[in-house]
Amino acid sequence: MLQNPPAEAGMREDEVDTPALIVDLDALEENMDRMAAFCAENKVGLRAHAKTHKSPVVAHWQMARGAVGQCVQKVGEAEVLAWGGVPDILVSNEVVTPRKIARLAALSSIAKVSLCADDAAVVDMVESIAEQAGCRLTVLVEINVGAGRCGVEPGDEAVALARRIAASRHLVFGGLQAYHGRAQHLRRLEEREVAIAAVAAVTRMTVDALDRAGLACAIVGGGGTGTFPLEAASGAFNEIQAGSYIFMDADYGRNEPAPSFRQSLFVLTTVMSAARSGLAVVDCGHKGIAIDSGLPLVHGRPGISYAGPSDEHGMLILEASASPLKIGEPVRLVPGHCDPTVDRYDWYVGVRNGRVETVWPVAARGMMS
Amino acid sequence: MLQNPPAEAGMREDEVDTPALIVDLDALEENMDRMAAFCAENKVGLRAHAKTHKSPVVAHWQMARGAVGQCVQKVGEAEVLAWGGVPDILVSNEVVTPRKIARLAALSSIAKVSLCADDAAVVDMVESIAEQAGCRLTVLVEINVGAGRCGVEPGDEAVALARRIAASRHLVFGGLQAYHGRAQHLRRLEEREVAIAAVAAVTRMTVDALDRAGLACAIVGGGGTGTFPLEAASGAFNEIQAGSYIFMDADYGRNEPAPSFRQSLFVLTTVMSAARSGLAVVDCGHKGIAIDSGLPLVHGRPGISYAGPSDEHGMLILEASASPLKIGEPVRLVPGHCDPTVDRYDWYVGVRNGRVETVWPVAARGMMS
Numbered sequence: 001m002l003q004n005p006p007a008e009a010g011m012r013e014d015e016v017d018t019p020a021l022i023v024d025l026d027a028l029e030e031n032m033d034r035m036a037a038f039c040a041e042n043k044v045g046l047r048a049h050a051k052t053h054k055s056p057v058v059a060h061w062q063m064a065r066g067a068v069g070q071c072v073q074k075v076g077e078a079e080v081l082a083w084g085g086v087p088d089i090l091v092s093n094e095v096v097t098p099r100k101i102a103r104l105a106a107l108s109s110i111a112k113v114s115l116c117a118d119d120a121a122v123v124d125m126v127e128s129i130a131e132q133a134g135c136r137l138t139v140l141v142e143i144n145v146g147a148g149r150c151g152v153e154p155g156d157e158a159v160a161l162a163r164r165i166a167a168s169r170h171l172v173f174g175g176l177q178a179y180h181g182r183a184q185h186l187r188r189l190e191e192r193e194v195a196i197a198a199v200a201a202v203t204r205m206t207v208d209a210l211d212r213a214g215l216a217c218a219i220v221g222g223g224g225t226g227t228f229p230l231e232a233a234s235g236a237f238n239e240i241q242a243g244s245y246i247f248m249d250a251d252y253g254r255n256e257p258a259p260s261f262r263q264s265l266f267v268l269t270t271v272m273s274a275a276r277s278g279l280a281v282v283d284c285g286h287k288g289i290a291i292d293s294g295l296p297l298v299h300g301r302p303g304i305s306y307a308g309p310s311d312e313h314g315m316l317i318l319e320a321s322a323s324p325l326k327i328g329e330p331v332r333l334v335p336g337h338c339d340p341t342v343d344r345y346d347w348y349v350g351v352r353n354g355r356v357e358t359v360w361p362v363a364a365r366g367m368m369s
Numbered sequence: 370m371l372q373n374p375p376a377e378a379g380m381r382e383d384e385v386d387t388p389a390l391i392v393d394l395d396a397l398e399e400n401m402d403r404m405a406a407f408c409a410e411n412k413v414g415l416r417a418h419a420k421t422h423k424s425p426v427v428a429h430w431q432m433a434r435g436a437v438g439q440c441v442q443k444v445g446e447a448e449v450l451a452w453g454g455v456p457d458i459l460v461s462n463e464v465v466t467p468r469k470i471a472r473l474a475a476l477s478s479i480a481k482v483s484l485c486a487d488d489a490a491v492v493d494m495v496e497s498i499a500e501q502a503g504c505r506l507t508v509l510v511e512i513n514v515g516a517g518r519c520g521v522e523p524g525d526e527a528v529a530l531a532r533r534i535a536a537s538r539h540l541v542f543g544g545l546q547a548y549h550g551r552a553q554h555l556r557r558l559e560e561r562e563v564a565i566a567a568v569a570a571v572t573r574m575t576v577d578a579l580d581r582a583g584l585a586c587a588i589v590g591g592g593g594t595g596t597f598p599l600e601a602a603s604g605a606f607n608e609i610q611a612g613s614y615i616f617m618d619a620d621y622g623r624n625e626p627a628p629s630f631r632q633s634l635f636v637l638t639t640v641m642s643a644a645r646s647g648l649a650v651v652d653c654g655h656k657g658i659a660i661d662s663g664l665p666l667v668h669g670r671p672g673i674s675y676a677g678p679s680d681e682h683g684m685l686i687l688e689a690s691a692s693p694l695k696i697g698e699p700v701r702l703v704p705g706h707c708d709p710t711v712d713r714y715d716w717y718v719g720v721r722n723g724r725v726e727t728v729w730p731v732a733a734r735g736m737m738s
Contacts, residue, residue, distance in 0.1 A: 002371065003445065003735055003736060006738050015468070017466070017468055017469065017738040018466075018738055019737050019738060020738065051680060051681065073680070073681040074681065076372065093641075093681065094641045094642050094650075095641075096639065096640075096641050096642075096696050096697050097386070097387075097639060097697055099384070099386055100386065118642050118644050119642070119643075119644070119696055121696065122696060122697075144644065144645075148645065148648075149642070149650055149679070149682055149684070150641065150642035150644065150650050150682070151642070151644060152644055153644075181679055270465065270466060271465075272462075272463045272464075272465050272519065273463050273465075273487050273488070273518070273519035273520070274488075275487050275488070275513065275519065275520060275521055275522075276513075276517065279517075281463075281518055281519050283737075283738075284737075286659065286661045286706075286708075286709045287708075287709050287712050287735075287737055288737050290655065291661060292655045292660060292678070309661070310518070310550055311420060311442070311708050311709060312420065312442040312443065312462065312737075313518055313519070315518070327465050327488055327490065327491060328465050328466055328491075337655075339655075339656075339680050340655045340656050340680060343656050343713075344712075344713075344735060344737075345735065345737075346735055365735075366372060366656075366713060366714065366715055366734075366735075367372060368388050368652075368653075368656055368657050368681075368713075368714075369375050369386040369387055369388060369389060369652075
């Protein structure tokens with residue numbers, strides 16, 4: 001079933017059906033402008049990560065401000081963006097099964113589509129499927145820059161895989177994917193500096209080794225909302241892949257210093273029971289907000305904290321100093337983690353000055369495969 | 370966007386696009402049969418909880434085996450079930466805003482719809498909306514049986530609220546909602562017995578007090594997959610509200626003893642990188658599986674455990690004794706918590722004997738409001 005939007009343009013925010021995903025449009029626009037200015041000043045491309053917003057609408061807003069394209073993690077996300085007219089999409093992730101590679105090949109008629117690899121046999125499979133489809137696919141080599149997740153080792157292993165790509169008739173070697181996810185959330189600036197100095201060093205070493213092998217990197221990409229100024233300053237990268245900067249979340253807010261963007265994303269929830277003193281029950285629990293990076297914060301209500309979610313309920317704990325909450329009252333929550341929270345909702349509710357200005361779909365919601 | 374199904378009937382399980390929600394149809398049917406037999410033997414009604422399955426298809430399978438109706442937590446779930454022909458639906462939760470109550474009133478033309486209340490002002494609002502809609506709505510009183518979440522206190526408070534419902538011209542007093550969520554996951558049987566003995570005592574006391582006030586309880590409902598035999602044996606309940614029994618999960622598996630149902634629900638994931646020894650990266654992370662009740666278990670692969678999810682990746686740790694994993698290989702995960710995992714997917718993939726037999730939608734997925 002398609003879900004009806006929880007709001008209509010012109011409504012007051014307190015009339016929105018909850019739980020709902022609220023975007024403060026002023027803050028969103030300011031975040032996009034600020035990142036665009038940073039990239040222009042620092043002469044680095046922004047390939048914004050659509051795994052955060054999952055929306056061709058937001059992608060086009062980013063590109064209108066100068067972003068060179070979009071990253072995605074999943075083939076289904078690439079499809080939704082391409083079908084929404086996004087012209088240049090990098091799957092910043094390995095794609096390893098024939099059906100999914102064939103879907104990317106089919107997309108290559110309507111958008112430039114690139115993907116990552118860290119395995120020679122998969123490169124051969126991509127070549128074979130591109131040949132059958134009669135298309136050319138661009139493949140980047142992902143290198144392990146310290147996260148120990150996907151990626152070949154920097155240096156010789158990366159050069160060997162890049163040579164294999166370049167030697168494949170239907171593939172184009174597209175450069176390096178060098179993203180360190182965990183480093184985004186290292187709390188202290190010095191920790192992030194140390195981590196990204198190492199990332200930049202092995203990335204630069206690999207770019208140089210590829211250069212000596214006659215393999216130029218059109219893209220050297222990495223960096224997220226927690227570290228992108230460091231990747232940009234290193235000179236080793238020509239594209240940064242931040243996604244969360246448009247929305248922010250409570251977890252990024254705990255970085256020291258926090259990234260200089262405004263919180264634009266909220267989950268609006270409603271008090272549904274206030275039967276016990278000092279407690280209120282709201283209509284947003286595990287199904288409505290991600291807790292993998294900590295519980296949400298209560299926005300703009302001093303002395304009230306969110307605790308003890310169950311599937312469809314959350315508990316608000318009121319300190320003695322807090323203003324009481326009434327049944328039916330809406331409360332804004334700041335998600336602990338923006339990406340998986342967005343992925344629970346079918347609609348964005350865009351608000352400005354307390355009124356709903358527009359609603360638009362989280363078009364690639366749940367596009368996991 | 371509507372998502373394409375990740376599989377077609379007749380495919381082998383290893384051809385399914387992942388991550389995908391797999392249901393072992395033999396195990397599912399056996400679980401439904403076993404619960405139906407229990408309820409028949411113990412002369413208690415089953416009002417199965419659709420917050421778990423979110424599917425009119427599964428609801429009708431349960432009712433064909435004798436279930437008296439369905440529970441839901443959300444108005445959007447009630448709509449999807451009613452539109453799928455389910456005739457008797459209890460929103461086992463408070464509904465407190467005018468728009469949502471009006472949606473329930475509109476549904477009452479096509480299904481019997483009941484809801485819960487724990488507040489007099491909300492009862493008056495429901496009465497007023499039912500009057501405007503020209504319908505009658507059935508309202509149950511939720512009592513706090515120890516979870517300390519929603520619900521008025523048992524006894525006098527409950528009687529007062531029930532009187533108010535019964536005195537409202539467009540409302541029918543429907544009985545008591547007496548569910549203790551946390552008790553489901555108390556690990557030891559003795560702990561659950563103590564908790565449900567208290568639940569049954571306050572429930573019986575409230576039923577008796579209502580009886581003395583001339584208010585009969587058509588429904589006295591509660592009990593989940595972790596405790597329903599105790600509610601049934603207490604004699605205080607005439608309906609049980611188990612939901613997870615159809616699927617099971619790793620968290621219920623940790624109860625002692627575990628509920629006597631088979632694991633029928635899995636998330637199928639694929640190895641996407643195996644660049645490092647003793648590790649494999651799979652394509653299912655936070656967006657594909659709920660971790661609020663613990664990490665998933667790896668099914669049928671001794672010596673392999675799931676660790677360290679990020680948004681779209683999971684890490685598998687291989688002990689020295691484990692059979693190695695190859696890129697492209699599918700792996701079944703047992704979710705830590707079934708309900709919020711189901712709610713991430715648009716499609717069920719029903720399998721039997723290693724083949725996809727049918728796919729059907731998680732029709733109320735994301736219906737949070």
